[in-house]
Amino acid sequence: MDKNLWFLAIALVVVFLSIAGIRLFQSNADLPSPTPHSIVTTFKDNPQTSRAFTWYTTSPSAETILQLVAAPGITDFNRNDVISISGTTSTIDTGKGVMQGVHKVHATNLAPGTRYSYRVGSRADNGWSPPAEFETEAARTSEFTFINVTDSQGKKDLDFELWGNTLTKAFETFPDSAFVVHNGDLTEDPENESGWFSFFDRAQTLLRRYPLMPATGNHDEIDGNAERFLSHFNLPENGAKSSNLGTSYSFDYGPAHFVYLNTESKVKKQTEWLKADLAATKQTWIIVALHHGPYGGNQNDAVLDKWVPLFDEFGVDLVLQGHNHEYSRSYPLKGNQIVKDGDGTVYVVTNVAGSKWNKKKDDQFYHAVHFQNGKPMFAGIRISGDRLLYAAYDIDGEKLDTFTLKK
Numbered sequence: 129m130d131k132n133l134w135f136l137a138i139a140l141v142v143v144f145l146s147i148a149g150i151r152l153f154q155s156n157a158d159l160p161s162p163t164p165h166s167i168v169t170t171f172k173d174n175p176q177t178s179r180a181f182t183w184y185t186t187s188p189s190a191e192t193i194l195q196l197v198a199a200p201g202i203t204d205f206n207r208n209d210v211i212s213i214s215g216t217t218s219t220i221d222t223g224k225g226v227m228q229g230v231h232k233v234h235a236t237n238l239a240p241g242t243r244y245s246y247r248v249g250s251r252a253d254n255g256w257s258p259p260a261e262f263e264t265e266a267a268r269t270s271e272f273t274f275i276n277v278t279d280s281q282g283k284k285d286l287d288f289e290l291w292g293n294t295l296t297k298a299f300e301t302f303p304d305s306a307f308v309v310h311n312g313d314l315t316e317d318p319e320n321e322s323g324w325f326s327f328f329d330r331a332q333t334l335l336r337r338y339p340l341m342p343a344t345g346n347h348d349e350i351d352g353n354a355e356r357f358l359s360h361f362n363l364p365e366n367g368a369k370s371s372n373l374g375t376s377y378s379f380d381y382g383p384a385h386f387v388y389l390n391t392e393s394k395v396k397k398q399t400e401w402l403k404a405d406l407a408a409t410k411q412t413w414i415i416v417a418l419h420h421g422p423y424g425g426n427q428n429d430a431v432l433d434k435w436v437p438l439f440d441e442f443g444v445d446l447v448l449q450g451h452n453h454e455y456s457r458s459y460p461l462k463g464n465q466i467v468k469d470g471d472g473t474v475y476v477v478t479n480v481a482g483s484k485w486n487k488k489k490d491d492q493f494y495h496a497v498h499f500q501n502g503k504p505m506f507a508g509i510r511i512s513g514d515r516l517l518y519a520a521y522d523i524d525g526e527k528l529d530t531f532t533l534k535k
Contacts, residue, residue, distance in 0.1 A: 180362035191250030202245035241266030269382035278311035278450035292330030302508035311450030312345025312419035370397035421449030425489035453486035
């Protein structure tokens, strides 16, 4: 055989085997498996006495079981004191006819201020997740810290590696944090399950331990459809009835009341619920989380018109925003005017937790701090009695902004 033809034949064989290998890998990856992935814990009810969990499997028929025990460091769940709780299983088409199991459990009647060991999954072979831990809120909590991030969105696994590194640095900087507030746009395309897989996988150790409470962004709900986003979280359903359940909600933690709003649809219809929710709270601090906010570069006029007057009326202290992909912090504002400290609401965009930065927008009258550093950022927010201390850092650990609110 001619030497050139010989090399051509070898090359064709190599290409064929490569393609076959890829197809085999893809086929095996799609085979039904009860092994849990994309595990995340959230608040759904009282953080002192309950905790919610969500995970996916490639086996829609797999069981949905949470096993937990009120002791840290447990790896053997064949104990008499282990509690088993069954949850709900549903299926979702993640594209090209690939069906995944969506598994959700809500554990209630837990003890406040208690650390639990747990695992999720099923009794099938390879059906359990690795053991993890979580801790319920202590009774009469007067001080706590939480982390704020936004816009982790990406397409490739490498994009979400940056997100995982950002969250890891956040917890290294604020190791006593109780949970995470995410201001939306978790992934680039909610219909792309590989993006969701990487989002959870790159931060899996932290997301199995600390609740991740997300706001709904324009890359999470598109044209009123938030099904894929909501399938990945077990969230409170006490929000506006006009919105997709889980895209608006509220909860209390310590002396703070957290309100989550959906800026992507039904803004006007959420206003009535928002007013009733704010009027009902007796907490010292009120913190709002939303995606496309009224102050922060590219403003949301509907939110400015409908919700900001309620923020003013009920004394909202802090509004955490996303969407603008830059760092922005306002002076205290009320009635669309700058007011003295303690008399208005501060609005913040904590840049991004991923890799998609926008060019810095024009400075506005309300800007106290405004910049684009081109690095992922996060903030740690500590509430202690009548003080709230906010500090923003970049992924390298440099502190870039800080302020204090007082009651």
